Amino acid sequence: MTSLYERIGGDAAVDAAVDIFYRKVLMDDRINEFFDGVDMEQQINKQKGFLTMVFGGPNNYTGKDMREGHKHLVARGLNDSHVDAVVELLGATLQELGVAAEDIQEVANLANSVRGDVLNK
Amino acid sequence: MTHIIFDEQRIELEEGQTVLSALLERDHDIANSCRVGVCQSCLLQAVDGEVPESAQVGLKDTLKVQGYFLACSCKPETPLHVVKANDTDLYHSATVIEHELLGSDILRLRLKPEHMFEYRAGQFVTLWKTQSLGRSYSLASVAELDDSLELHIRRIPGGQLSNWLHDEVKVGNSLQLQSATGNCFYIPGSAEQKILLAGTGTGLAPLIGIARDALRQRHSGEIHLIHGTVQKEDLYLHQTLLDMAKQNEQFHYYANVLRLNEQQVPDNANSIIRSLPLEQQVTEIAVQPAEWKAYLCGDESIVNSLKKKLFISGFNMKNIYTDPFVISTDV
Numbered sequence: 001m002t003s004l005y006e007r008i009g010g011d012a013a014v015d016a017a018v019d020i021f022y023r024k025v026l027m028d029d030r031i032n033e034f035f036d037g038v039d040m041e042q043q044i045n046k047q048k049g050f051l052t053m054v055f056g057g058p059n060n061y062t063g064k065d066m067r068e069g070h071k072h073l074v075a076r077g078l079n080d081s082h083v084d085a086v087v088e089l090l091g092a093t094l095q096e097l098g099v100a101a102e103d104i105q106e107v108a109n110l111a112n113s114v115r116g117d118v119l120n121k
Numbered sequence: 122m123t124h125i126i127f128d129e130q131r132i133e134l135e136e137g138q139t140v141l142s143a144l145l146e147r148d149h150d151i152a153n154s155c156r157v158g159v160c161q162s163c164l165l166q167a168v169d170g171e172v173p174e175s176a177q178v179g180l181k182d183t184l185k186v187q188g189y190f191l192a193c194s195c196k197p198e199t200p201l202h203v204v205k206a207n208d209t210d211l212y213h214s215a216t217v218i219e220h221e222l223l224g225s226d227i228l229r230l231r232l233k234p235e236h237m238f239e240y241r242a243g244q245f246v247t248l249w250k251t252q253s254l255g256r257s258y259s260l261a262s263v264a265e266l267d268d269s270l271e272l273h274i275r276r277i278p279g280g281q282l283s284n285w286l287h288d289e290v291k292v293g294n295s296l297q298l299q300s301a302t303g304n305c306f307y308i309p310g311s312a313e314q315k316i317l318l319a320g321t322g323t324g325l326a327p328l329i330g331i332a333r334d335a336l337r338q339r340h341s342g343e344i345h346l347i348h349g350t351v352q353k354e355d356l357y358l359h360q361t362l363l364d365m366a367k368q369n370e371q372f373h374y375y376a377n378v379l380r381l382n383e384q385q386v387p388d389n390a391n392s393i394i395r396s397l398p399l400e401q402q403v404t405e406i407a408v409q410p411a412e413w414k415a416y417l418c419g420d421e422s423i424v425n426s427l428k429k430k431l432f433i434s435g436f437n438m439k440n441i442y443t444d445p446f447v448i449s450t451d452v
Contacts, residue, residue: 014159015179019438026433040428042161044438048179049159058157065154 004056004106008099014051021093022047030085034073054090054110066117074120083118087111126169126202134196140165140176140203141192151192151205158194165192170201181439183304211300212249213238218269220292224357226276227323228287231262231269232296240264240301242330243416245444246272247299248282256282256449259418260301261326263334273326273357277448303327305416305444307335313342317407317415319399319427321349324419325358327444331416336369344369345406349377349399349423356394363393377402399423400430410435414442421445 009016022044026032035043046069053059070078087108094104115121124133125140127149134143141163144151153163158178167188176195177185189206219231240246242263249255262271277283290296305327316335318328325348332344350356355378362374374393381396395402407413415431417424424445432438 011178019432022438023433023435026429040425040432040438045159045161045179049155052155052157052159059159060156 004103004110005052005058007103008055008094008107010057013097013099014048014055014057016097017051017093018044018048020096021051021089024089024093025086028085028089031082034076034078034082051090053114054107056106056110063114063117066114067120070118071120078119080115080119083112083115123197123200125197125200127204137196139193140190140195140197140201144192153193156193158191161191163192164189164206165195165203166190166206168202168204170197171199172201173197181304181442182308182310183306183442186308187304211238213298213300214295215270215298217290217292217294217296220290222287223273224354227355227357228274228276228283230272230274230286230290232272232298233269234298237264237268238300240270241306242334243306243327243418243444244301244303245327246270246301248272248286249297249299250282250285254281255299256280259303259323259327259330259444259446261330263330263337266333266337271326273323275323280449303444305331305418305442307331307338307340309338309340311342311414312338312340315342315407315413316340316344317403317413318344318346319349319403319415319417320347321399321419321423322355322446324417324424324444324446327418328416329358329362332365332372336372341371343371343373345373345375347375347377347399347402347406349379349419351379353378353381353394373406375402375406399427403427403431404434407434407436411437414440416442416444418444419446421447 026035049059053061090111091104091108094107122134122136124131125143127144132143132147141151141153151163154160167190172188172190173195176190180189213234215232215234217230218233221229223229240260242260245257245259247255247257258272258274260270261273262269274283274286276287318332320328328346332346335344346362348356356376359376366372366374376394377397377399378394379396413436415436417427424443428441428443431441
């Protein structure tokens with residue numbers, strides 16, 4: 001059986017998804033304030049890392065990385081509602097790219113599995 | 122088995138070992154994060170040798186051609202001389218051969234380096250007044266077309282370098298400069314792609330270099346250059362750009378002046394000088410933004426905000442090249 005990452009389309013899918021996803025993030029007033037003033041090139045590379053991870057692709061991110069990387073945002077008020085918004089935009093991105101509903105659900109599950117670490121709970 | 126040269130040391134690589142792992146094993150402090158070629162934290166530069174293609178996946182093309190690669194994905198097959206990114210600085214002496222005021226506060230300096238060095242139009246050099254006081258200025262010249270270096274230097278109130286260059290440096294003086302760097306330049310290969318060049322103030326310097334370089338390399342797609350300024354008097358290369366547009370059918374020039382006096386020119390869609398904000402000017406020109414390549418130079422906050430707007434409007438991030446000018450706070 002092929003993996004989720006292969007079914008979605010691997011590297012190429014990450015590349016196709018990242019611009020669409022990041023554009024949605026920047027346009028979404030629920031969460032875009034967290035991205036004000038960040039270096040967009042660096043951010044897009046981080047988004048690629050994130051997408052690779054939630055697509056079930058190869059990555060070496062640990063729970064500790066997730067906590068450290070978002071601590072400053074938690075201090076600025078990052079909470080469950082913002083993670084919900086990200087998961088929603090992720091789903092919309094994949095839908096646009098024609099990914100099957102079951103696979104989108106699996107991606108959402110993977111994204112939700114790091115929620116606790118991201119929110120430093 | 123092969124080896125790399127780093128920090129003047131020869132480091133043997135084991136079969137299939139990555140450059141990152143070899144360097145970390147020897148306690149070199151190399152930034153890294155994902156280690157699978159995604160996050161680009163471990164960017165290094167090869168100054169000699171062949172970089173495997175797989176070590177450059179996902180990098181901007183302007184980085185690729187300069188030998189940048191990801192250490193975590195790099196398993197070289199032949200010896201590679203590696204340096205930390207932006208660690209290839211060389212110093213040059215250059216003589217001032219022209220010192221001319223353009224408009225009220227922009228100085229055009231032409232410099233003749235003792236030895237000509239490689240650069241790409243649109244990159245910048247750092248000029249040093251003393252060993253610890255230097256500032257970066259973009260090159261407006263094109264190495265293959267011009268036999269001197271051209272810089273445009275705006276006088277910054279209280280600026281240590283700009284005032285010195287304006288008031289004290291004269292034709293015949295020798296200046297110290299550091300070799301060119303920067304990722305905002307033309308790359309041949311997509312000759313038909315439409316190019317947007319947008320800049321404010323002396324952000325025009327790299328843009329005019331990029332435009333001339335693209336034309337030199339027979340770029341066939343449209344090239345649209347927007348110069349944004351505060352006042353009409355700041356359009357310091359207006360005539361040159363009008364001439365370029367006259368001589369090259371594919372080159373288009375727009376001047377966007379923030380404070381336009383109504384008597385100065387009619388502000389309508391047909392006039393070259395308008396008071397339209399930059400992003401609106403871009404939207405009018407780039408109707409299908411995904412097909413465009415954009416170069417943005419000049420004021421840091423304007424460049425960064427324009428980059429964001431262009432990306433949201435549909436430009437691909439990999440097709441946006443920027444050079445935000447940072448004014449030193451230590452004026």
